[in-house]
Amino acid sequence: MHIDEELRERHVLSITVTNEAGILARIAGMFTARGYNIDSLTVADITADHQISRITIVTSGAPRTIDQIMAQLDRLVPVHKVVDLTENGPFVERELALVKVAGTGEHRIEAMRIADIFRAKVVDTTTESFVFEITGPTDKIDTFISLMRELGLVEVGRTGIVGMVRGKA
Template sequence: MRGTNVTQISELSESHTIAVLVDNEAGVLGRVIGLFSGRGYNIESLTVSEVDHRERLSRINIVTTGTPMVIEQIKAQLGRLVPIHRVRDLTSDGPSVQRELALVKVASTGERRVESLRIADIFRARVVDSTNESFVFEIVGKTGKLDAFIRLMEPLGLIDVSRTGVAAISRGMDSL
């Protein structure tokens, strides 16, 4: 009965990471982004890069939030875009690895500068550029870890952040 179905459909928003394999042709990213903006879906993070140079295939990783019905709709809408080969929900289709890289610039001197280095060490962030008054740290990890690192850098002279967005891949043997 639909009465029960309605209650089964949670109204709670969930975060999902969706991987999409597309032809790397002009406008394909515009189609994906236009779909999200046109239909009012959220994009929390988006990464795109060619992953197969011979076949000219790109992989798009999208982190989005929505109710389960909206997430299903997002996948179906992505699936019907003509240049899309495959759509995969890495959140619901089993375990996956998710990583993000950030470059974090901190400008400070004295104790604050030392403290930033100490925290960077704890987070296994690397120094990739330094001047007498600044560091650029490179940090790789889950989104939450990067958030925490950046938060800790704020009082220590944080002046600039550049993040890649999430790259994700399923665990185990299967491929997109």
């Protein structure tokens, strides 16, 4: 095993940018050009005047690689701020998923029971299927989806991770 592979750590990066055409392509292009992988990516407008967006990227790498990614992101002109939430102290991260499950009889009852345990909400129902909405950490969503596979999983849509520093600042 190569040394860099041993030191690979998952990092959640929060990038505040000017909301302009092409910025997401430039950031994704930077990752691609340097061979960095993006595990999750979300983007949202965060100001009332629609001028600023937050991009949340989950990536993995050795500490030196993460430092390089941060420095390269910081040099892009429309980038205002880059924060490694993983290194910055306590933070909250969540993901949302829509999970469609088809089934009747006992499978339908079991799907509802598991959804209740996981605090998943039914957002659509027919006589043959449910669409559940579930939020939480990635491992919770992965477990829920895994359990639903056995009960008639049809389709999954996931948002990707969003994160925020805990506390006042």
